[in-house]
Amino acid sequence: MKVTIDGIEIEVEPGTTVLQAARMIGGDVVPPAMCYYSKLKDTGGNCRACLVEVSKGSEADPRPMPKMMPSCKTGVMDGMEVKVKTSERALDARKAVTEFLLINHPLDCPVCDQAGECDLQNLSFKHGLEKTRFKEEKRTFEPENIGDKIQLHMNRCILCYRCVHTAEQVCGSRNHGVLNRGDHAQISTYVSAAIDHEMSGNMIDVCPVGALTDKTFRFKSRVWFNKPFNAHRNCDKCCGKTTLWMFGNEIQRVTARKDEYHEVEEFICNECRFDHKEVSDWVIEGPRKFEKFSVINQNNYTRKMDTVKIATEKQILEGREQDRKKISMKEVPYKNTENS
Ligand code: SF4
Numbered sequence: 001m002k003v004t005i006d007g008i009e010i011e012v013e014p015g016t017t018v019l020q021a022a023r024m025i026g027g028d029v030v031p032p033a034m035c036y037y038s039k040l041k042d043t044g045g046n047c048r049a050c051l052v053e054v055s056k057g058s059e060a061d062p063r064p065m066p067k068m069m070p071s072c073k074t075g076v077m078d079g080m081e082v083k084v085k086t087s088e089r090a091l092d093a094r095k096a097v098t099e100f101l102l103i104n105h106p107l108d109c110p111v112c113d114q115a116g117e118c119d120l121q122n123l124s125f126k127h128g129l130e131k132t133r134f135k136e137e138k139r140t141f142e143p144e145n146i147g148d149k150i151q152l153h154m155n156r157c158i159l160c161y162r163c164v165h166t167a168e169q170v171c172g173s174r175n176h177g178v179l180n181r182g183d184h185a186q187i188s189t190y191v192s193a194a195i196d197h198e199m200s201g202n203m204i205d206v207c208p209v210g211a212l213t214d215k216t217f218r219f220k221s222r223v224w225f226n227k228p229f230n231a232h233r234n235c236d237k238c239c240g241k242t243t244l245w246m247f248g249n250e251i252q253r254v255t256a257r258k259d260e261y262h263e264v265e266e267f268i269c270n271e272c273r274f275d276h277k278e279v280s281d282w283v284i285e286g287p288r289k290f291e292k293f294s295v296i297n298q299n300n301y302t303r304k305m306d307t308v309k310i311a312t313e314k315q316i317l318e319g320r321e322q323d324r325k326k327i328s329m330k331e332v333p334y335k336n337t338e339n340s
């Protein structure tokens, strides 16, 4: 069946959703997705970040759909026409959704380990308001310890349910979930049971915000100061294919490899993620290419270079000799081009 998205026609299989069809086209017709996750079943329909306008329902029934539709849950019909970036209504709706997502959000990006690779940060950058209209007190939660490897910051959670689906489908059992309803809904372990499954670390990777972060990486570095390398090892629990986040010769963090939609390519086990932080543990394949646009792309490099130039270095760190040395290659002398 045929669907047209922002004037681009594509043929898709029955059962394809509008979001999947947009991803087949690629580029800027792809709506943002905060809760849908193609590697997990039954995700989507929670965040409303992916709203689009369906200007023609189908060939058989060409009436437009009156409301904005969540593209991750809307199946394609033959002859359907959809507007993503060409619809003022859809863009307004996305702005409103962003504003709602931020109502109770702490916005503590400067101290959040997710900053630089956060989908909410990227969404706000593109669709958020510069000011807040929300004057009431923000909803907060008591800190909860959910184990020694995963840090939960419930105040940052957007209740996308991705981690709950991961617990169910990747870990095979679920010992945490969403408790309560509405404003009081929160991710929690039942009776503070620790999440101790060998694949539980994948919840960190699927979380689109800084609600679930890696305790072993906590406050070690901003992600854009790390250099990512693809690496692998022989592992009998998972594929063993990972991305190593290096600071000099030190492996500071290990994650699964992620695609252009920031979704993991293959889930990895906790042993690969948390227990192998020596370079000798890994076969390093080479620098990791970032497909997804994000703050972190500032530190992107996709080919071997004799010198490394970091776009943000001059603005952020000029005058801080010690920090410059840390984030630059040792052999590369820093040149202040403005004064030379
Ligand atoms: S979760 Fe994202 S938007 Fe929220 S504080 Fe962290 S980096 Fe900022």
Ligand code: SF4
Binding pocket: 156, 157, 158, 159, 160, 161, 162, 163, 164, 187, 206, 207, 208, 209, 211, 212
């Ligand atoms: S903790 Fe993260 S993955 Fe889980 S529901 Fe909240 S935002 Fe989603």
Ligand code: FES
Binding pocket: 032, 033, 034, 035, 036, 044, 045, 046, 047, 048, 049, 050, 051, 070, 071, 072, 073
């Ligand atoms: S990605 Fe579609 S509703 Fe969240």
